[in-house]
Amino acid sequence: MRLYTILFIIMIFSKSYSQVFEATYRNNKDLKSYTLYFDTKTSIYVLNNTKADKSSAKYDEDSNVIRVKKNVKVGKNSETIYRPKTNSNLVYECVDLKEHCYLFKDEGINLKWKITEITEKFGRFTAKKATAKFRGRNYTAWFTEEIPTMNGPWKFINLPGLILRISDDAFFIDLELQTIKKSSSQKMETLIGEINSIKEIKLVDEHVKIREEIVNEAINKILSSFPRNVKVSNVSLKKDGLEKCFKCEKE
């Protein structure tokens, strides 16, 4: 009996020790905002709600013009990266394609950071520069040891401190820390719960294929939804993604 109570107390203690933080990042490339929730054991990275227009085709009677808004950037709307265990390189990527969220298992995050001696002041934090190659892009990260976590935004993990800014040399992505503050574990657990509720898990390599299929279908749908006399010239598909290839670093 006595033993049980002691165990119980320890459990409470160890629980109370794990503080949850939330760091918000802005991608300077598209000004979207993301939040990274993390404690010592896990982390989850989510896209904050944006107010982008839904695609629509509307007939404006007064000017006798059809105004077409089209947003076929499927899959960019909700991206969540869940890292269940901080010491492993396994993450789950949840991409909101079509109506439901697809969960992809990504085990191959093999980031080999080169930490340099260069430091720079980022507000009240001192940051060190580190570089890495990852899936076809060259990244430069600034991280601070003052927040000792090896979690990071998106799949940028395993640096010995929180990333304050990270960008690639082609300026495809440029994430910059906006704020960092204490958070509630409840918030993080709700988000993790949502991910855990997804039953079907696919491998990350299938991601590209599925996304392409869905984009194609979306284009077919939007093109066919236009009223008469709406002419569509040039439908181009940008296949540019953050991850250019999946096996390319293993050379």
Added chain:
Amino acid sequence: MKKNRIVKIAYFFLLFLFSIINLYSQEISGTIKDSIGVPISYANILLKKSDNIENYTYSDEHGNYALQVKDTGNYQLHFSSMSYAKKIVPIQIIDLSKNIERNIILHYEAMQLDEVIVQAERDIIIGKNKVTFNVKKFLSGNEEVAEDVLKKLPGVDVDSDGIVKVNGKEIEKLMVEGDDFFEKGYTILSKSLPSEPIEKVEILEKYTENELLQNVENSNKVAINLKLKENAKRQWFGNIDFGIGASDQFRYDSQFNLMNFGKKNKYYFLGNTNNIGKNATGPIQHLIRPFRLNKIDKIGEDVYAKKLIDISMESLGFKNDRSNFNNTELLSLNAIFNPSSKTKIKILGFFNWDENDFYKNSFIEYNLPDFSFSNSEDFHLRKKKKIAFGKLEIKHRISEKELIEFISSFNKGDFQTKKDLIFNSTDLIEKINTENELFNQEITYTNKFKERDIFILKSRFIYENSPQNYWINQFLYEDLFSIENANNVLQNSQNKVTYFGLEAHLLSKNLKGNLFEIITGNQFKKDNLNSIFSIKENDFVIEKPFNFQNEISYFTNDSYLKGKYSFKLTSKFQITGKIGLHQLLNRLKNFDVTKDQQLFFINPNFHLQWEFLEKHKLSGSVSVNTTNATILNVYENYILTSFRNFKKGTNQFNQLQKIKYNLIYTYGNWSENFTAFAFLSYLKSHDYFSSRSQIEQNYTLSEQIYLNKNRDFFIVNTQVDRYLNFINSRIKLKLNYFKTSYFNEVNNSELRKVVSSNYDYGIELRSGFKGVFNYNLGTKWKKFEVKSNTLNKFTNTISFLDLEFNLSEKLFFSIQNERYLFGNLDKKNNTYYFSDFSATYVVKKNKISFELSGQNLTNTKVYKTYFADDNSISSTEYRLLPRFLLCKIKYRF
């Protein structure tokens, strides 16, 4: 258990392997625990030499860690973990062959982080509702025009048609130093403005026309403002389209845009000429009358003097371009000056010359309660039009919170119409000369006295005069007037309106977004309507029949107090309530007889919007409205409105009351397989103006009568879309229905009921292929029915097939085919086919392209339609522009 053992063996094996590989490096290992002996997992361990990180690792679930060291020397081990105090342990490595063990205890210490905002000076400055980019850092040097600059900016997208979007939302306008000429037509600018002078780009979110209304007016619009360099060099730029064609005669369609944009002053010239049936004022319509959805800073928008005689040149149910034989020229000159940072002056002006010919041949059968007859009208109409328009806008920022705006506009028009008519084998010539003079002056003062409270004072003066002379070279009205020797008639008429309005408007929005408005004002309007109808023998006036002369002054003064409140119950449920208290003073002066009316009435209005579930959206509104009779309802005596029509009003004061119900339902959006849309509107008038007509072969006398009866008006529009996966196409079903019933009187029929209904249903199929080819085809059946003492009904069918080919990025081709079938016409003449095509070849994108287009390829010469109303059925033939081919070069400089 067994599995565990295998893992353990593998682990040791790996460890063994590692120790071989790292034969010449030393390992530091140990366990990290907290003060009560619980292992700390995932803690950071950094091996540092002075300040450089030599190596780093993390502890595992059991708090164990291991680190390699490659060189000898003095190091520090940094142990840190969130929620623990950092510990630094110095370590000296002398011998690389010996492993070192360091077990560490970290003490709990909550991390002090009360929201830290990391701010750094960047090329992007994010303010409230405004993002500014210093463009220099984003450019690569090969940008030529503004569009190329916008493309490079974060969050900004420019698609292949030049549509600029910010985070997926299309921009409202593209300004230069806060100035704009083009509104939604901004591609004229973005594709031509040289990129060199652009220094900063501002993205304005929640954009409102009047910047003080931001945060109060609900807006989710985005606009872009380009800021130019201080010493930017001015240069002329623009584009020119030049098209010539072959047909029965020389055909052309050309236009140019020429601009010069400096930091302070901006000039824009536009010219346009064509004889292929196109309306030339289209591109500058928004400059003349800017379209605003909620013009909360405007009054008197519905005040104008209507022309009494207006011979339509429109062909029913058909593209007007096809029957418009024209020769149009337009020149527009516009400028903006900024004499100081607080003052902005905008000047707009245009001249439009137009010559139109229009040919129409109709046969009308009248079926009246007492007798029947038929008329034939065959005419050629020639219209010459000259319009000059000028507008001056001055905006002055008195202070941070105050804005005053002056707008003066002036319009002068001269229209000369000649109609050669063969009316039942009588030759007739009609001449109509119309002039139009308009002067408009607005002064608006806006004061934002609190963050979300705004006061607007609006005043406006309008004067418009439309005199008309109408002459007919024959006297057709022997049955109406027993006058001998009469051989022509003349009517001189004038419709003049003077308006003055003053309104104070207070808007207040609370934090939840609920908007409260109070409006009080006074609007005065004076209409003068004079008409003199003379029956003549050659140049001598024989008689001016008494009942055919008007000299009316109609004064209305409306003093009102209105209140409006929008209340958001939840984000998906909104109620808006409006109430208007009106004190109305009417005065009617008919020659020398004066009548007065005083009246108080209340206009309530109620609107609720409700969205439910995810994909359903339902919104509805109910409104009650009282409107005062206009000048066109109150004049006493007959006015000639066309060669065989005389009309008159009631000579009474009347206010009409109606209730309107609207319901809109939508399901789904384009990305779904199934979408539906329905719109229902029901309008109930408690009283209305109807007509009492006396129809004879050569003339019709028609007077408006006030009926205190109910009139119904019902409209339904529905559309259902279904995406078909197996053919990548969408099928669309449409059903529209309209019905109205009312009473009127014809040839002493007593009041009779007229029920008019029409419905149309159609099916369409449109492909959504990504490749070279796309199609769109469909058919629509339109059924009309009018029931009075007789029943008239007919069905018309319109079908189309459009094909598009995008052969490459440089070559496009499209062809449109249409088929019209008029059910009640004889089989020989009831079907018409049309085919139009266009082909574009882009030589250099955004620079030079060629276009070849052909209209009316089937070379259909005439086109016949069928129409029915409560008294007659008619078939009408229109002459069409013959087949032509047009070759166009589009060049941008």
